[in-house]
Amino acid sequence: MLVSNLPQHVDIVIVGGGPVGALLAQRLLKSGHDALLVDAKHSVGNDPRALAIAYASQQSLAASGLWDESLAATPIERVHVSQAGTLGRTELNAAELDLPMLGSVVKYQKLAQYAFDQMVAGDVRLALGMKVTQIQRLARFAQITLESDTGTQKISCRLVILADGGHLIAQLTDIKQTVKSYAQHAVLATLTPKQPHKGIAFERFADDGPLALLPTGNDFTLVWTQTPEQATARLTLSDDGFIAEVEQRFADRVSGFSAVTGRASWPLALKTLNSVVGQRVVLIGNAAQTLHPVAGQGLNLGLRDAATLADVLAATPARELGEAASLARYAKLRARDAGLVTAVTDSLITLFDSSSLPLKHARSLGLLAMDQCSWLRRGFAERMVYGAR
């Protein structure tokens, strides 16, 4: 529900109504806490990302009214992983985990706009078109400054939750962010396959960088990691030239493509924090950790942040919101999953980015071992679907 007049005080302010902030706001409704969500935008603009959402994340969104068939998500039944130039390959499949699907692919724009619409139609108190420009924190409360077309306003609160994708982190002097640039861009594109994709996603480790193909409607969304210079060159290639380069890297793993549209490029970096909590503040989703998209885990991890924080806050009396003890409880609960998924994603890049021959053979053996060993494969797939529990 949109608020027409901003209050002077609320107990909890959530900054950012992306999928992570939205899930938290929806789940907090049950706790009865006095909360307000603010987002700088009025509606979600164009965004080229297609997101692989794990089955467990899908269930979590659905339980909070943020997922239904109107999203037209495409089920992923199998994930085929292979390395170019070697025999190394394996396949993860939903049947092995007794699930109807490993996950689904949905366009970011659709998912985020659906979340906005559900919040507007529902009970979440929402202020759109309000950009937070300043956060001030004292021992007993915090104050945020909001700017909109109609001017500047201030709101005091007990707790600020940043689900803003990481834009306001520089204002938090008690939290340090580390940025590791991969000196890589992701080239995104929509590719029409010559044969139906049958719900199979592909992860291909080519000599010059990993490529992922996510089944999206009747097409694939390509996420192709490469140097910024290669990305610039490939955005200007002819359609046929671009398709030929992708086909060459997939060899005979896919049947080929008849068309490419919507090419875009995205700079990649790993951003982590020394702490996801500080004085009267918690950071979740991309504000807490921004990962390389190679394993499609960023949003899945962020949704688990939101679910855990909602549970911790539901068990916290209003007068204790924002106090160090409950924030520390949250940070402790999230440390293992966030640490493990971040480390695995980062090491995939480091490990598969080297063209050294011994390392290439070791990677190939690793994939073959996983292919032969069902418990290893199941363990890996379970972590992709549920996170580290």
Ligand SMILES: Cc1cc2nc3c(=O)[nH]c(=O)nc-3n(C[C@H](O)[C@H](O)[C@H](O)COP(=O)(O)OP(=O)(O)OC[C@H]3O[C@@H](n4cnc5c(N)ncnc54)[C@H](O)[C@@H]3O)c2cc1C
């Ligand atoms: C190419 C690519 C592919 C990816 N693929 C996958 C995938 O397959 N699977 C997966 O799990 N993840 C994937 N990710 C990661 C995923 O996109 C992010 O993890 C996810 O979008 C983070 O959601 P969020 O809600 O934390 O932040 P965001 O989606 O960034 O939302 C932040 C919100 O905060 C608002 N905001 C920002 N600043 C302010 C402010 N000052 N005041 C008020 N509001 C503000 C914004 O308007 C926005 O609505 C991918 C990322 C990329 C780049």
